[in-house]
Amino acid sequence: DGGITQSPKYLFRKEGQNVTLSCEQNLNHDAMYWYRQDPGQGLRLIYYSQIVNDFQKGDIAEGYSVSREKKESFPLTVTSAQKNPTAFYLCASSILGIINYGYTFGSGTRLTVV
Amino acid sequence: AQKVTQAQTEISVVEKEDVTLDCVYETRDTTYYLFWYKQPPSGELVFLIRRNSFDEQNEISGRYSWNFQKSTSSFNFTITASQVVDSAVYFCALSSQETSGSRLTFGEGTQLTVNP
Numbered sequence: 001d002g003g004i005t006q007s008p009k010y011l012f013r014k015e016g017q018n019v020t021l022s023c024e025q026n027l028n029h030d031a032m033y034w035y036r037q038d039p040g041q042g043l044r045l046i047y048y049s050q051i052v053n054d055f056q057k058g059d060i061a062e063g064y065s066v067s068r069e070k071k072e073s074f075p076l077t078v079t080s081a082q083k084n085p086t087a088f089y090l091c092a093s094s095i096l097g098i099i100n101y102g103y104t105f106g107s108g109t110r111l112t113v114v
Numbered sequence: 115a116q117k118v119t120q121a122q123t124e125i126s127v128v129e130k131e132d133v134t135l136d137c138v139y140e141t142r143d144t145t146y147y148l149f150w151y152k153q154p155p156s157g158e159l160v161f162l163i164r165r166n167s168f169d170e171q172n173e174i175s176g177r178y179s180w181n182f183q184k185s186t187s188s189f190n191f192t193i194t195a196s197q198v199v200d201s202a203v204y205f206c207a208l209s210s211q212e213t214s215g216s217r218l219t220f221g222e223g224t225q226l227t228v229n230p
Binding site: 031033040041042043048088090092094095096097098099100101102103104105106107108110 | 145146147149151156157158159160161164166205207209210211216217218220221222223225
């Protein structure tokens, strides 16, 4: 079955460490997105990519970095510059330019700073 | 610019009550799509429905129904005879050519709690 796989499901980070969250899709979607969700809050866009080797900052990109070397993969690195990284992170994908498609979401990664 | 507003941050009901979740949107485009997603406690967002701007017919799916009114720019979601399993965060979203590619604009979400 096609879908989006996020790993790990739970991740613990020590202060000052960088960590990378994985997002892989086998839906042949062009566009991929990373969202952050804090408890009781909505979704905030971190980064998105519409094509391989290209990506754009979302609303809260500071302290995060991404790469898009393959169509299937869009990993997110939470750097030590991100002062409050504890949150739930969701990856999504969609078909570029097809406005009626919506998003397919992964199951999320819950990151905790210890 | 596009905007989606879900004014109800939290709603709490008792099982078997009917509940309506409000969604109001803004867009300059005449062609657009509206979506509802459900986020259960497990975290993954699940697609519920999409509606295009040219189809104002109400939709019913079991206990779920959606009321789309262009005159008031609203796309409200009603759960009839709510159940505990309906407890989740519900997001309304909008997609149109106004945004880059196929990006969705999300509302802030409504946390629905159904008590036994």
